[in-house]
Amino acid sequence: MKKHLPKFGRYSLLFHFMIWFLIMSQILRFTFFIWQYDEVTWNIIDLIRTLFTGLFFDIGTITFISLAGIVYYTIMPNRFIGTLLDKILVCFFTALTTFILVFTFFAELTFWDEFKTRFNFIAVDYLIYTHEVVANIEQSYPLPLLIGGVLLLTAVFLFIFHKRKAFTDTFSSKAGLKTRIVVLSCALAIALFFGSFIHNYQAEWSSNRYNSEISKSGIYSFFAAFRNNQMKYVDFYTSIDNDKAFGIIKEKLKNPNARYNSMGYSIHRTITDSTPSLENKNVVFVLVESLSGSFLKEFGNKENITPFMDSLAQKSIFFNDLYATGTRTVRGMEAVTLCIPPTPGQSIVKRPENQNLYTVCSVFKSRAYDCNFFYGGDGYFDNMNAYFGGNGFTIYDRGRGSVLSDKIKTTRNNINDNEVTFENAWGICDEDIFNKMLKVADAQYKDSKPFFNFVMTTSNHRPFTYPEGKIDIPSGTSREGAVKYTDFALRQLFKKASTKPWFKNTVFVIIADHCASSAGKDEIDVANYHIPAFIVNLSEQYNQKIMKQCSQIDLWPTLFSIFHWNYESDFFGKNVLASKFEERALMGTYRKLVLMKKEKVMILSDQKKQAFYTWNKSDNSLKSIPMNQSFLDETISWYQTADYLFTNKLLK
Incomplete structure (x- = not known):
């Protein structure tokens, strides 16, 4: 029936x-x-x-x-x-x-x-x-x-x-x-x-x-x-007294070369170096889309999809145990410009009131550098133009519009059609954006301007399409092909740059924004935060493999120390090369906030929860262990103070 x-x-x-x-x-x-x-x-x-x-x-x-x-x-x-x-x-x-x-x-x-x-x-x-x-x-x-x-x-x-x-x-x-x-x-x-x-x-x-x-x-x-795209730390997470939190962080950031400028809720300090600084070197900074550490032969990959970067690892300052702060491009941008732990909810790049912050651009500007941001797509995406334009960068992108907000006093330049050989949904191919940067660098050199050029790549992103005939993997077929094309484009960048009169006085910094994937069965998939980073073209005496566990936020403080620069700092990052550098990594999702020290991992969750684990690197698993109060207080302090400083406009 x-x-x-x-x-x-x-x-x-x-x-x-x-x-x-x-x-x-x-x-x-x-x-x-x-x-x-x-x-x-x-x-x-x-x-x-x-x-x-x-x-x-x-x-x-x-x-x-x-x-x-x-x-x-x-x-x-x-x-x-x-x-x-x-x-x-x-x-x-x-x-x-x-x-x-x-x-x-x-x-x-x-x-x-x-x-x-x-x-x-x-x-x-x-x-x-x-x-x-x-x-x-x-x-x-x-x-x-x-x-x-x-x-x-x-x-x-x-x-x-x-x-x-x-x-x-x-x-x-x-x-x-x-x-x-x-x-x-x-x-x-x-x-x-x-x-x-x-x-x-x-x-x-x-x-x-x-x-x-x-x-x-x-x-x-x-x-x-x-x-819940924006989450105030004290409303959602376990907190401690601000005096205690700032006291812990000031102690963690204490440095013989640093002098705090305030006794209150601030980490602003003056960094001094008694060694004469290097001449103002040009800096080309490349933030590579979705470049997981696991793609490199240096970290065990057998597919040979990053031959150029693997070669760079042998002749650069190479960070062997560095971790991304987040899982999205805007998190990587936040980390490398503000040197700040990931605050809960949206990245600062996407938040209101994110102009006129103290960023690495501020350090370069104080030394009369010309600072530019290059993006092969429309910088309106993820609020990039508003953030970079509002923090001192001149914009070069493929924007459909022609102007930024009236509140943002900067210049925006469109990348012209005749400068593009290949383009997909996310922007022009990596070779094209590198060529645009080279063209601008030539003009900067001609005008005797030291430059800081920040390039965001796009090719290693679905749909994984790129110009045909460049590598041996057909366009649009796999992530591995996109990675190999990005590696090829980086090789071409160095090949062309090496012919320029400004090359010898230029340092190239390469780092991933985040990994290609961050998901796993545990609360945090630690291995999927591991990324490569390179500082290239310094004197050979500087080349080394840094084996210390560290974070994206430590990249610029480390380079500034190599330059022996004196500068003002609101950065949470530290010089990895310092003898007393305490190894740790800060990372998270938009809801999970993590402090990792060696194999110990503390995770703060909204609803004011926390969990403590030991990480087994061999199988990438987390095993619960008894809570450690001092470790918990330190974890809280990193994130509570970072959120406090931004929300109270103390990073301006």
Whole structure:
């Protein structure tokens, strides 16, 4: 006998739609389980808890999605039920919402493929920068096939609703006042319950990060991230007295060459060096997109995709055990310009009131350097132009607009079409942006200006396309090809630069913004923060492999010490070459804040939680250990003071 869902009368289509969503969400959840089959916890209790936690959040999600429809069904008088207007409104919005949700399910699959997580703050950012994201999708996936598939599946699901007589029952049934009140009251009660008492972090019940992520509902996670993109440290994290926090950090930053200029809540100090400084060397700084340490042969890779960088490691100051502060480009930019630990929520690059900060550009400007920022895409993306323009850099990008905000007093220069040989969704290829920088450097040299040129690369990014015929891996086929092309472009940069009259007096600094992937089964995947860094073209006497554990924020203080510069500092980074340098790394996500010292790892989480682990480098696993109060206080101090200084405008 053919079974049907219970008759829901006027609400039949709505309930079919809601049940369809719950079923599809669980199918997606099973898909993620199978996808990460060797990483998730499969024991029956964890499996059931993952599925039921997911179902719980899905119920809240579909209630919010359906609320407008429930209100419509509730207020529509019975005499208008089944009219042409009623049919048009119900059919149109049911079809549209089904299409959007099917597309969202597909989007979750691609997002998981890239980030191994449900929708988060990255998805929120992608919604803002639609040009780059849509172009990336077009170049990464067969879009006509994707849209066609979404339309086809939408039609199939609507046909199933039709076959189950959901449309017929909805347009032929009247709804009594009692039914209307009960349905609306239940929906409002569920919505108020989820809106008032349920938070997305409550899905994170498992020590296995994958089980927790799969427990979430992607749409619910998206809106949770949208609401919490900025997080004040003291509201969300364990804190201590500010006097104690600043006392700890001032002690950590204490240095025979440093003199604090204030007794209050400040780390501002004057750095002096008794050794005569080197002449003002030009500096070309290259921040390389997604350059994981694991790509280099130097760190065990067998694919030979970074032959040039591996050669540089033998004739440079090479940082062997350096860690990125975050998982996104703006975090890398924040780390290398402000030398600050990652504050919770959005990167400072994307926040309001981020102009006129004390950055490394301030140090160069104090020595009359010409400072420029080169980006092959539109610097509007991720607020880069506003941040760099507001902090002293002249901008060179492929912006569709021609001016910056009136509040930002800087110059913006478009990279012209005749300077471009290849371009994809994220910008021009690495060779082209390097060639533009070389052209500007020639002009700077001609004008007798020492220069600090900051270049952000883009080629090592999905869709992984680059000019054909440059390397032996076809364009658009793999991440490995994009890495190898970036390595090729760097070789070309040095080859061309070596012919320039300014080359001998120029230092090249190369570092990754973050790793290609940061996700793992543990709270923090430590190995996926390990990145390479090089200081190239100093005298051979400086060349060495630095084996000390350190952070992105230590790069510039180390170089400034090599230059023997005297300068003002608000930096949290330290000179790695100092004999008393205390090894440590600071890193995090937009919610997790980490201090690592050797193999010990402290993680601060929102909801004022903390966890202490030992890291096994051989298998990249974290093992819980008893809490250490002094280690916890130090971890809190790094992040609490950094957040305090920025939010109170003390980094200006």
